[in-house]
Amino acid sequence: MITSNYDWKMAVSKLDDQQINELAQTLHHSPLLIKILAQRGMETANQIKDFLEPQGQHVHDPYLLYDMEKAIDRIQQAIIENQKIFIYGDYDADGITSTAVMYETLLQLGADVQYFVPDRFKDGYGPNLAEYQNLEAQGMQLLITVDNGVSGYDEVQYLMEKGIDVIITDHHELPEKLPPAYAIVHPMHPKGNYPFKGLAGVGVAFKVACALLDDIPQEELDLVAIGTVADVMSLTDENRDLVSFGIEELKTTMRPGLSALLEVTKTKPDEIDSDTIGFTIAPRLNSLGRLENATQGVKLLTTLDESEAAQLAQHTHDLNQRRQDLVATITKEAEQILKQTEQSHLVNVIAGQNWHEGVLGIVASRITEETKRPTIVLTLTEDDLYKGSGRSVEGFNLFDAFDSHRKLFESFGGHAQACGLSIKPDNLAGFQVIADQEAENQHFNGNERPVLEINEELPAASISLDLINELNLLAPFGCDNPRPVFKITGIQNPQLKVMGDQGQHFRINFQSGHGSLAGVKFNASPTEVHQLQADPLDGVEIAGELTVNRWQGRTTPQIQICDLKTEAENEISSKVKVIDHRFTSSPNKFNSEFVYGFFNLKLLKRVAAQVAPNIKLISLTDQMPIVGDTLVIVDCPPSISAFESLVDRLQVKQIVLKCYTQHNIASKPLPSRQDFGKLYRFTSTHHDIDLRKDLEKLANYLNFDKESLVFMIQVFSEAKFVKIKNGLLTGTPSNQRIELTRTKRYQARVAEIQAQQLFLNSKTADLLKRLNLTI
Structure with a gap:
């Protein structure tokens, strides 16, 4: 049996089939395309046409950004007076492109300008006082930050007190106290009212360029597209227009560096799309900052020397290969450490030695994907500190979890889904305890599978290049505008082929009724590959995106696999017998032959302190199989899906439902x-x-x-x-x-109410029917 990694849910819209068909006829598109757009909130002909045909209508006036006029006046003054300007960038793809856009714009205006990109290992992220002082010593009279700056209160104050003005252009989360800069250009400025809050760092730099040039510099749009997609910004509203235009600019780019990079990666210009940025260009630019110094990235994007461009492009490409090798090696070692951990935790904290610090974020992301749990990966550095990165999952906010524990760290920063930190070895054990406690505080139990939204069931026989071409009208794809996901039906005679030098990819070839098709998955987890090799594929169901495969001059439809399961997954629950003891009091007698399971870890700890040592108590939030004759489910699950996920892992003969809860909220209405x-x-x-x-x-x-x-x-x-x-x-x-x-808290409350209504208020027969259980 092949079990799914995700909880498959069908997407919904407010439009019924008749309304969808009427819109399809009016707009001359297929009902399927209109249905997907309706699922994404577009319900009128004007909204749909506006989305499908970006004409720049969402490109807003740059002067709507707070402090823009003040910033432009100061930059123009510096140019007129020939003051020495420094641009202070960042070492990721967004920071590199931001630096290049601002640098080229100021050069075009005749400014005396240089740029500085901090070193990830020496300088760290964002403002660095030592580097500010170094630039001061070089005669800097105006500093312009791009893709950073709002976190540097003390550093900015230092320069301002020295009489050196600082203009911050940034898009990151705002601190409670803004730096005392001359101007702060930020789409989320508390005193501003910019219509779109989701600009990337390069997007903000581009708006400054537009204001300085009093025009839209088309030649910079390729860089805007790269930085925006690389930083996983929302591809809606203004970003959709900018990235759409930027991709077209990228196809005919006049930049020798980009042309050389596309050539060395064997990318054809007419095939460039957002995936090209996300999987080809951005990883290579990021590898410079991860392994060496990202200044080379700015040179690559701005050089006019074709020989230098070719050398930089080849070096960037080679460095990315080294980065991939490092990630593969460290991921294996980190997974081995995790397996040797005696106790399962809600948050993975993995500490190693001699790991390259620059790739630990990618390693954390890989392990997070496999375990479905937040993961922090750290390495012991020469200065006797553990340094590294964290990645999270839906339902656990890393920044909120650790922001109030800053005294524990030597440094900490990040946002909801990613963070970077350094910590003394003596504090490592305490960090694991705090991480698990914060997971409990955020009601993250690690038990619920993330949701995979399915747009439609699609017969394999209906998949064609024409269909894929129509779906591509939704592009550019990315954050908040993903490729549609379909549940593929009608799969016949599936055959598995494992690929890659480390067996990390696989292909499933099958017959569709009208010919052969294939589904592929790249960088699958070892667990997933092993399960596919061990279990038969009969009755396999595929959830995936429709893409094209170009090979030896042929273009054919292909399914990019998101998740898999077999029909047997849906039948496992029928093998579990149920004893309904829900309407008894909370358990006060415990049988040493039973296993007692708890969703609520606080209740588990409280009971553990009161019962005999030979009573087996377990957490139901772990993803491990549950083995035994009888499992007593002590408390009410936090959601129906949490219970369904639990049933998939049961290897018991029967379960006893007690479903105790201290707070019955099922009868309470939600606040209006x-x-x-x-x-x-x-x-x-x-x-x-x-x-x-x-x-x-x-x-x-x-x-x-x-x-x-x-x-x-x-x-x-x-x-x-x-x-x-x-x-x-x-x-x-x-x-x-x-x-x-x-909000997650509201949705968790809805899920909890639904669970309590089912588990506390329903009759036995209704409960078992809903959960596909037997008595």
Whole structure:
């Protein structure tokens, strides 16, 4: 049996089949294309046409960015007075392209300008006081940061006090206290009202270029596309237009460096798309900053010397191969360390030695993908510190988890899904404890599989190049605009072929009824490959994206596999017998022959402290198989999908359902929009509310029950409508429109209510029928 890595869910839209067909006729597109667009929130002919035919209508006036006019005046003054300008960049693809855009623009205007790209290992990310002082010694009179700067309060203050103006152009998360820069150009500036918040660092640099030139510099759009896609920014609104135009510019680029890089990677210009950026160009630019110095990347993009361009392109290509080899080696070693860990944790903290620090983020990403758990990978450095990177999964915010524990680290920074840190060896064990505790605090249990949204079931026989060409009208694909995913049906006679020098890729060839097709997956986990080799493929179901395969002059349809499962996965639960003891009190007698499972780790710890050592208690949030004769499920699952995922891992003869809960919220209605509005109006005008003392008083004042108020505050905290520090709550009004029902905390509450309604309120027969169980 092949089990899926994801929980497959069909995408939904507000339009019914008749409305979809009417729009398809009006717009002369297939109902399938219209259905996918409707699933993504486009429900009118104008919205769909606007999306499919980007004409620059979303490219906003650069002067709508806060401080733009002030920044432009200061830069123009520096050019007129021939002041020495330095651009301070960053070492990833977004930072490299940002530096190149700003540098070329200022050169075009006749500025006395140089650029500096920090070294990942010597300087670290963002502003560095020692390097600022070095640039000061070189006569710098104006500093312009690109793709960084907002985190450097002290460093910026130092230069400003020295009489050296600093203009920050950045897009990263804003700190509570902004640096005292001359100007801060940022799409999310708290005093600004820019229509689109999702610009990449290169996007912000490009807006400055537009304002300086009083025009849109078409020749810079190829760099904008590279930086935006590489930084995984939302490909909607303004970014969709900029990247669409940038890809067309990239196909005919006049940059010797890019032309040489495309040539050395055997990329045909007419085949360039967002995947070319994401899988060919960006990894190579990033390899420079990961293994050497990213200054070479700026040279590659800006040089006019074809000989230098060819040398830099070949070196960049070779360095990327070395990066791939390092990642493969370190990933194997890190996985071995993880297997030897005595206890399973909610967050993987893996520490090694002699690992290349520059690739640890990629290693963490690989292990996160395989284990479906947040992963921190660290290496012991020469200065006796563990340094490394973390990657996360949906449901666990790395930045929120560790931001309040900064005293534990020597350095820490990042965002929800990725972070970088350094820590002393003595603090490593405590770090693991804190990581697991923070996972509990965020209600992350590691038990629920991530959701894979399926756009439509699609018969294999209907897959054609014409269909793929129509779906490509949705491009460029990327963040917030992914390729559609289909559940492929009608798969006949599937055959497995493992590929790659390390067996890391595989292909499934099959018959579709109208010919042969293939599904491929690159960089699959060893576990997935081994399972495919061990289990029959009969009845396999494929979820995947439709792409094309170009080989030896032939172009054929191909499925890029996202996930697999066999029909047997859906039948496993019928083998498990159930005893329904849900309506008894919480367990106070324990049988040493049973296994007692808990979804709530706090309840597990509390019970463990009270029962005899020979009573077997386990966490149901681990992804390990559960073996035994009888499993007693002590508490109510946090969601129905958490229970369904558990059943897939059962190797027991029977389960006993007790499903105890301390807080029954199934009968409580969710707070209404009006309730949230009432709380928002109150918090936006109040500061330093002591939740430890005044929570009940506040609940009575607003006429909410205490438990509902706590939930609403948690939702507001995630949406950043309130800030809680040392137990004191302060409102932080926002001019951004945030749909509270889409916050993780709100959705977790909905899932918890649904689970309690099923497990606590339903009759035995209804429960078993819903879960495909037998009694």
